[in-house]
Amino acid sequence: MSQTTRNVGIVYPGLKPPEKACNDRKCPWHGNVSVRGSLFIGKVVKAKLHSTAVVEKEYLVWIRKFKRYERRRSKIHVHNPPCINAKEGDTVLISETRPLSKSISFVILGILQQKGD
């Protein structure tokens, strides 16, 4: 648990370290989780639980028979650190981490676009 902002090792346009600090051990900036693996952009569809959010991501799958892409969606449970505190409707950058709980192994790195922007 340190109050200094760590270097998460990811450079992405629009991604900045959070201005607030937090005491969350599962925060990628102030805690001790390391981010590695896949990186997604998604939209927060639910942020009601304490420091947890549900993020929906959209992806394309090529269908050979019709020679077209099909749009698919999936929802992922992610950790929402208190210093970021993403709200419903925000577009967020999420990254894979070690399993943080039974159903969570992704964490929000930052808000790329706030709702309504």
Ligand SMILES: [Zn+2]
């Ligand atoms: Zn934090």
